[in-house]
Amino acid sequence: MSIICTDKDALESFLRDNLKESRYRHSLGVEDMAVRLAGLHGGDVEKAAFAGRYHDIAKNFDQDRMDECVRKYGLDEYLLGNNALAHSKVGAAVLEHEFGVTDEDILNAVRFHTTARKGMSLLEQIVFTADVVEDNRTYSDLEYYQQLAYRDLDQASLEILEYTCGDLKEKGREIDTDTIEARDWIREKIKEKNNGK
Numbered sequence: 603m604s605i606i607c608t609d610k611d612a613l614e615s616f617l618r619d620n621l622k623e624s625r626y627r628h629s630l631g632v633e634d635m636a637v638r639l640a641g642l643h644g645g646d647v648e649k650a651a652f653a654g655r656y657h658d659i660a661k662n663f664d665q666d667r668m669d670e671c672v673r674k675y676g677l678d679e680y681l682l683g684n685n686a687l688a689h690s691k692v693g694a695a696v697l698e699h700e701f702g703v704t705d706e707d708i709l710n711a712v713r714f715h716t717t718a719r720k721g722m723s724l725l726e727q728i729v730f731t732a733d734v735v736e737d738n739r740t741y742s743d744l745e746y747y748q749q750l751a752y753r754d755l756d757q758a759s760l761e762i763l764e765y766t767c768g769d770l771k772e773k774g775r776e777i778d779t780d781t782i783e784a785r786d787w788i789r790e791k792i793k794e795k796n797n798g799k
C-alpha cells in the first residue's frame with residue numbers, strides 16, 4: 603500500500619470523517635469484492651483493494667463542497683450540481699491532489715466507477731462491477747449478479763450497464779455518453795470473443 607499514496611493514515615481518517623457509516627461499510631464491501639474479482643480474473647489485487655476502498659471518498663460531500671471541488675480541480679462544468687456523476691471525478695482528484703496517488707489505473711478506476719467507459723482497463727472493470735455486486739447491496743438479484751461477476755466479468759459489466767441505462771431512461775434521467783459507449787464497447791467485445799470460439 604505504501605507505494606500507492608503518501609499518507610495512508612491521513613487518507614483513512616479522511617475516509618472515515620467524510621463518509622456516513624453505511625457508506626463506509628459499502629466501501630469496505632467494495633474493497634472485499636474487488637479483491638475477490640481481481641483474484642478470479644487476474645487483476646492487481648493490491649490496486650483493486652485500494653481503488654475499491656476509496657472509490658466513494660467524495661460521495662457524501664454536500665452540494666456546495668462538491669461544486670467547489672469541481673472548480674478547484676478544474677473538472678468539467680457539466681458536473682456542477684450533479685453529485686451522482688461528480689463524486690467519482692472529484693474522488694479521483696482528491697486522491698491525486700490531496701493524497702499523492704499517482705497510479706493512473708487506480709485514478710481511472712475511481713474516476714469511471716459510476717459511468718464506466720469504452721476501452722476501460724481490467725482494474726476499472728473490476729471496481730465498476732464490485733461497486734454493484736458487493737455483499738452489502740440489498741437488491742433482490744444480488745446473488746445472480748455476484749455469481750455472474752465471479753464467472754464472467756464482461757457479461758456482468760454488460761448486464762449492469764444495460765440495467766443502468768434502462769433504469770435511467772425509465773426515470774427520465776440523462777444517460778452519460780461514457781455509459782452508453784461502455785455498454786456498446788462491451789457488447790462488441792463479447793461478440794468478438796464468441797466469434798473467436
Ligand code: DGI
Pocket residue numbers: 658661686687690715716717733766770775776777778779781
Ligand atoms: O456511489 P454508489 O451509490 O455506490 O454507486 P455509483 O457511483 O454507481 O452511483 C450510482 C448513481 O449514479 C445512481 O444514482 C445512478 C447514477 N448514474 C450512473 N450512471 C449514470 C448515472 N446518472 C446519470 N445521470 N447518468 C449516468 O450515465
Ligand code: FE
Pocket residue numbers: 657658661689690715716
Ligand atoms: Fe460511487
Ligand code: FE
Pocket residue numbers: 628632657658733
Ligand atoms: Fe460505491
